[in-house]
Each structure stands twice: as C-alpha cells, then as structure tokens.
Amino acid sequence: MSVENAPVVDVDEAAIPVEKKMYYRFESNDKKEFRVSELAIQQSETLNRLVEAMGYTSEDVENKPAIAIENIDGKTLKLVFQWCEHHKGEAIPVDDGSVPKIVEIPEFDAKLMDIDNGLLFKLIWAADYLNIVQLLNVSCKKVANMAQGKTPAQLRRVYLLPSDEEDEAAKRAAQEAQDPRAREVEEEFEERKRQGGNSFF
C-alpha cells in the first residue's frame, strides 16, 4: 500500500506547530500503513526506543520503508495509534506498586474501546507489546469492569476460564503431544487393568 493511500490517523492540524514535525510510518502485519506523530509515539516505550535507536531524519522517514510491526494487525494498530494521538504529550504513569492503582476511563477511551471483546483482547496484547502503560491500564479496567456483580460461574463464562478438570485435560494432552510413547504406555496399562493384571510389569 502506498503512503498516499495509508489510513492516516486523525491529526489535529491546528495543534501542529509551525516548525517541521516528524511523522513516522508504521506497517501492521496485514500491510496497513499508518503515519504517527513523534509526540504520540512517546506514549509507547517500545516504539519510542525503536525510533530513537533508528535515528531517522525527516527524509529517512519519507524515503525508507515503513517500520514493520509484525505482531499486530491493522485494525488493532489503528486503535492504538488513535489512542496515542489523543493522549500525546500526557505524562506516562509510573506504577512502582507503592500506591494503590486507581484507574478511570476517560470518555474518549470509553468510545474507542466500544468494540467487540475479541478486538479488546487484541488491544490489551498490543498495549502490552508496545508498552503503552496508560492504554494497558484503561483496557484492563474495561475488562475488570466486566467482573462486577458476577458469580464465579458467570465469571468463567465471561472470561472463558477453564475449570480445574479442563486444565488437567489440557495439561495431559500437551504432555501426550510432547511424548507419544506416554500415551501408548497409558493405553497398555489400561488394557492390562481390564484383563485383571495386578501389576503393570
């Protein structure tokens, strides 16, 4: 996709100062391209470090290929960059565990996260991967709010939590997948038990 056709994230033109401002180009894993302001990138510790390490000039930004973000699709990345643009320049919260975490979801974030749970799940992954502290806070808060007033049985359904039995079965299946001989031994053991053998050996 060419830069001209890329889904550019909304930028408040009036807010752009007279001096030349750098816009970086990023590409999602489904080849969608985004232009993101330098200031917005600062919300993501991962991307901020990446662009610092690259040391691009304004010419490089235009001429070199867009920076690929392999793990995130275009739909999710669009939400991430919209969030970063809206919150650019804001202080990044530091969580050292010394004070209790109080998270409130601003109106803009609430609208942005008015999405299906699958996409919300991807947004959390992206916020974690790109290390965007406040986006991770608000997206987790949104998921935490789903727990309010729910019984454990309801929570299992909302959060797709496997029961202990399902966990055990998954663990066994994983072990068997790793070692096919273990399954054979178990089957042999069951067969001998059926035949009335007291000892396996």
Next chain:
Amino acid sequence: MVKVLNIPLLALKNLISILGPKEKIDFSFCSKKCRRAVKICTRKDSVQVTVNYKSAKSYVSVLPSDSKKDVKLDTEKISEMLGLLNEGDLWIPSLVLPCADYICDVLNSQVYGIVFSNSSMAKLVNLQKWLESRQETLEYCEITESVPTNQLFYILDNFEAEFLSVDNTYFLDYEKAIKSKVLYMKNYSRVNLSHIEKSNLTKVELRSTLLARNEINEILRAWVRGSIPHLSLLVITGITNHNIMSLVDGIELTELGVNVRNRYKGIFNEPKVIAGGWTVRRSDGEMATIKIVIVRFSNKYSNNFCINS
C-alpha cells in the same frame, strides 16, 4: 468474552490489581490457576481484613487501601464455595474463620482487626485459638455495646491490639485498655491521667466524657511537665462545663490567629486541620496546639477539646 488467562502476565497482573476484593475472591473460585493468579498479583497487605464476630451471621469485611469504604463479603456464599456448607444447611458462626483464612490467603493479608459483638465464651476461646495459630499480633480490636461483662474481660485479656475502640457501658476497667497504643472510647468513659501515665498510649479520643474540668486540666499540666511524652493526640468531646477556659488554668498559652492552620492525623489516621487555637510548649521544648470548640446539639452546648503535638 475475553480469554483472560491468555493475556500477557503484566496485563493479567494489571487486571487483577484493578479488581475489587469481592471480584478477586469470586475470580479465585473459578479454578486453582485463578486462585494462584490472584495470590501472585495481589500486593501484600493491600487490604485490611476484619472479622465481625457475633453469635449469628458473623462475617468478614475487607477495606482496600485505596478506599474508605469497606466491602462486606458474603461469608455464607464463600463457605458454600469452600465446600464447608451445602445449600440449605444452617449457618454456623465458626465457619467465618475458615472463610477468613481463605480470604487472607488469597488476598495476601493478615487479619487486621476483629469487631466483637455478643457471642459466647466457647466461641471466643475458639476464636482466640484460631488467631493465635495464624498470627502474633492484631492491629484493631472493637468492642461493641452488646458484649456482656464476662466476654468483655476475656477479650481484653486475650486479644491485644494496637488500636482499641470501645463502645460498651460495662467497660470500666481502663487498666486493661492501656496496653494499646490508640484508644477510642465512644461513650462516657473515665480514662484519666493515672491511666494515661501508666500506658504507652499515643492517641486517645474520649467521646461524651465523664471527666471533670479539673481532671482534664491535670492531664494537660502533666503533658506540659513532660510526664506523658508518648501522648501526641488527645481529643475529648462532650465536656459539659460552661466555664470552658478553666480547662487551661495555669497553663502558659500563645494564641494563634484563626488563619493559622495546623494539619494532623486524627485517631483513625484521617487528615484533619486545626484552625487557630493556642500553642502550648512542653518542658522539653515540644510544641502542641490546643483547640477548644463549642458545639451546639439541639439546645445543649458541648465543648470539645483537642491537643495535638
């Protein structure tokens, strides 16, 4: 629906830290993995767990450190989830203890306090053994009005706490209260200078006091002399003497302007401000602020007194 256990660890930690105590407990009942996740992701002592012990319907309440409102947990439901109680079974008060154990374990906390109401001697003995087996100290002990004398003595002898709050008319043996650091008497007490001198009390609040004017004056003089250096806050309310200034007879005071505001922490560590009042100096140079407030209740005047160093 969101596959919560599949999100990255940092995000899961973030999510669990945002859940309220009730949601954390419910989440912990979903599976062993969930219980482990809550335990790992909950900061140590981030909640205050209080056992409200009664003859019937005992319960556990939890106060998160970021909140002023405690959350009453449904102990009957937790007992059911723990398999201690089947649907239709009668609730047994001692079931609150395994529930408290579970809550403390999952939320990484100790039992912060116990609120005592009328129960029975046998239950109190059971409670004391349980507490002794799980921890050495108790931060908070509250004795409510319904506790009869025999139970009251047992509680005072066996449940030592840093903070003692009493709302009980049978409570007259103040010697037993002085083992605490903070004392809050809700009603008509006669805690006097001799009790305070023998104690290590740092904060005392006596509401609707029965102390006479000269007894309060004695406490103040003793503080100035330096014989009760540990006392940093004394609040007395409901003084019925109209000659309120006689409380400070013989004490050298410096008046403060009404614009002078001194911030301090109240008996429950809540932020408070004294506007104006007087400054008083102790013999070793320590300063304190005294404030006497006249409060009007219907047609009666009551005088409140506060000294804070």
